[in-house]
Amino acid sequence: MHDDGELVLLVDGQRLSGWQEIRVSRGIERIPSDFDISLTERFPGEMEAAIIRAGTPCQVMIGGDLVVTGYIDRYAPEISPTAHSIRVVGRGKCQDLVDCSAYLRGVNNQVMQATTRELAEKLAALFGISVTARDGDGAVVPQFNVILTETSWDIIERAARHSAMLAYEGADGNLILSRAGTDRMASGFQQGGNVERAQATFSVDQRFSLYEVVWQPLEVLGDVSRAAGAGDAANIRAQVADITVGADKPGTGRRFRPKVLVSDQDQFGQDIAERRALWERNRRNGRGRQVFVVVDSWRDAAGRLWEPNARAPVDLPALKVSDVEWVIADVTYLRGENGTRAELLLMPAEAFDPEPIVLQPFDAQVLNSLTPAAPANPTGAPP
Structure with missing residues (x-):
């Protein structure tokens, strides 16, 4: 079994470790990623001298692997006659896409002839966030007008659905546009193996013939x-x-x-x-079939941290889920009184299909005038 590693908080040039209670959550339907870590010292020690300020940029590492890049949201120190404790809560960089208004004043709140990736880049660049499109740049949007008061994430999420893509945060804090299940873990979840607890849900109440x-x-x-x-x-x-x-x-x-x-x-x-x-x-x-598992490690058989949007085999015969390969929707790394464990939610890939939409309706004549004509074919050969 691979060593899970210690959690290290990098902030203001400091490497802070020794955290006793750890929760780090990532997912393809969770943006941004977030963490909540704390420790208690019976006597003043090294951590008491640490300088942690709310709003400071930070990184969260687990055993040398980057898992969250973002900002400290809350710092809560506490003292008592017998102990000194601190709690640090933070989220990934994409929090600014979710929290803040879309602000394209320089282009009159309008984007013309942009792919989904380009539209996301224009909005994300305001906050120092880059965009990676793993499966192409997406459909071209002839014209897009930003509605006042809506957030950048409101727009990006709609544009991603328009191109049948998922949008979620990477470990480096930047935005990822991707199809569901484009990656695979080296191992999965097996009854009698690494699974400590599991629950399956099979539902038909929201399904129709x-x-x-x-x-x-x-x-x-x-x-x-x-x-x-x-x-x-x-x-x-x-x-x-x-x-x-x-x-x-x-x-x-x-x-x-x-x-x-x-x-x-x-x-x-x-x-x-x-x-x-x-x-x-x-x-x-897809949503009618779900598995929630608690496993005894943060890593797969190859030593890689469990990753959202990766496919993993699931073999839980007692739960009537055998020899399937489902997508990790959400992963939470935990450490505390109950030891080290990871909680994961998995579903079939079709559960994450984005809803097809027309991003911004146009009259047919307006649409034709905004859409570039196909390039000429000088050879006269069939396209």
């Missing part, structure tokens, strides 16, 4: 022209069945659970409606 997404176009008089066709022609529908839940129509003798949703985008309506129906089925299916 038929997903029907109705597209209601917004163009002027479009509803009138379709209404002339009568019946369902007035609206365009996309349907996706989930036969693992029941029947896709009533009267079959099997359970019928329909779910109707509205997709009200102007352009790309039918495509978005079909993708939305598939997303509803796949995401709900």
